[in-house]
Amino acid sequence: MRIGIIGIGGVGGYFGGKLARAYGQAGPHEIIFVVRGEHLKEIQKNGLQLFTREGDYIARPTIATDNSKKARIFDLVFFCVKSYSLESSAREFSANINKNTVVIPLLNGVNSAQRLRAVLPKANIISGSVYIISSIEKPGVVRQKDGACRLMFGTDDESAQKYKYIFDILLQAKIDAKLTNKISEVLWMKYLLMCPVGSLTSATGKTYGAIMDDPILRQKLKGMMQEVFAVARARKVLLPKDAVDKTLQLAGSFGHDSKTSMQLDREKGRQTEIDALTAYLCQTGKEFGIPTPLHDEIYTQLK
Structure with a gap:
């Protein structure tokens, strides 16, 4: 699978970093970081350095880019941008998302999925939520400071079970994940x-x-x-x-x-x-x- 993480800040850096460490340079999945500016340059040059309570490490994605053409089509994508950037980010990378792409926003707030459906009407959008306190310390470096470091996602009915394969991918990357049928x-x-x-x-x-x-x-x-x-x-x-x-x-x-x-x-x-x-x-x-x-x-x- 081609897994995109749009926004490599505190949330995208921590969870995307775990995915990149597990799959970025080897394995069945490609991990694509969508990131900008000096942060992008540092990640391309030296990888993403993470300081976490589980330990410190460098994560290297398959691709780090700010170019939608280089990112290509995603099979699964996590939106980890700030809430005020959600619609503009979705429009910018709409060509990377088709009817088979599963889209999971990991933003603060309760209506991110509804907002994304207005911009990406053909995508398969479900909701997600994270508990973590982390942030960019400087370009190329993300530090996790507190929080449960848990990622929850799913739907409000039994259709959640069809996304178990995503849960398995997260679990194998040592992410504390939970698939739920009570996401609201x-x-x-x-x-x-x-x-x-x-x-x-x-x-x-x-x-x-x-x-x-x-x-x-x-x-x-x-x-x-x-x-x-x-x-x-x-x-x-x-x-x-x-x-x-x-x-x-x-x-x-x-x-x-x-x-x-x-x-x-x-x-x-x-x-x-x-x-x-x-x-x-x-x-x-x-x-x-x-x-x-x-x-x-x-x-x-x-x-």
Whole structure:
């Protein structure tokens, strides 16, 4: 199979790096990194250097390119770009994707698959989600800092089983993967964490640990999670009754100095994923008549 990873940042670098280490230079699959600029040059010259909790290594893909013609047709492709780049990336590489290509977005947010279907109507698009804190340290280098390092993907019915071959490919690359027939629940459970935490860390400039240590901010975080829970229920996504308490506990398990990707982007003056996180929650709440005052307040501050 020809497996493409579009976007070799923290997510694409970690999971794509594992695929490249397993298959990039030998084996039944070709691993194609789609990456730009100095990061591309370093990877082409020296490979992708990864620092992870499992160990440090250099991953060499079969091909690293920013050229859609060189990438050719993908059998499987993971979109690992920032949310605001999803549609433009999909259009740029639409010629590399046909009706037989399985497309799995691994972005923050809950509606990436729907957005991709609007751009790639002929592709076989299913949803995916990852739990990881990692980032580009410098061109050619990705460092994993925290998180479960888990990749989950699938559908909302028994059709998920036809993608077991992808699960096997990931497993053989030593990726902690799970194939599920309840992917909407998976997406919203992550969103229950990432939307409130990403929004609140960005608005306050505080780390995971600093927020959990502050009783007022911790209570505000819980209230924001309750807003997400209510919107999910309105969308007919029934999360477990104890989802908020468990997610709040999960937020406390991250390293004290850990920061969200949205927070890091804001600190560095880069475009953020506010539209896929905070804004989407506010808009969907309005659509379904669910009040989201805590998110509304932060969205007004951040936009």
